[in-house]
Amino acid sequence: MKVLLVYYSHTGSVEKIASFIKGKYSVDTLEIEPKKKIPTSGFFMFMLGGYEAIFKKAPPLKNPEINPGDYDLIIVGSPVWAGRISSPVYSFIKRYGFSEKKCAVFCCYAGNPGNSLSELSDLLEERGNHIISIAGFKQKDLETELEKRVSEWLDSIM
Structure with a gap:
């Protein structure tokens, strides 16, 4: 089975999960890169990021070098x-x-995941994809339970 890990990491938490997955499983990876970087700290980061997320803005991205259609x-x-x-x-x-x-989806959050997991799942299902697993990872748990939680989640689907 060909597996592709597609992710965006703003402050490093999602990257930490992606790095663990890349190191343990045989997956190809595609890091999503906006053409214009969003600040990684300060008030403007929260305002711009929150605004874009709430109003479903679609910033321009660097073109991916991998075709997701080639994966199972x-x-x-x-x-x-x-x-x-x-x-x-x-x-x-x-x-x-x-x-x-x-598709399997995961989100990384500091406080409350809100509607992120259902939003991501719904967006993929609208395009005819089949969601086989959903996981949320709280940032503070990544320090102590990252390997255990991510391994248990992925072992159940791969």
Whole structure:
């Protein structure tokens, strides 16, 4: 089974999960990259990120070098912004959508995941994909339970 891990990491939490997955499983990876970087700290980061997430803005992205359509299972990871998926992940799915794929989704959040997991799942299902697993990871748990929680989640689907 060909597996693709597609993710966007803004402050490093999703990257930490992606790095663990890349190191343990045989997956290809595609890091989503906006053409214009969003600040990684300060008030403007929260305002811009929250605004884009709430109003479903789709920022321009660097073109991906991998075609998601070539894979059997696609794992999609996003940080949570204002209770929603990040705008770069939203933009990627809208612009480079794939259909009729098995998908597993995860979000990384600091406080409350809000509607992010259902939003991400619904967005993929609207395109005819089949969601086989959903996981949320709280940032504070990544320090002590990352390997255990991510391994248990992925072992159940791969």
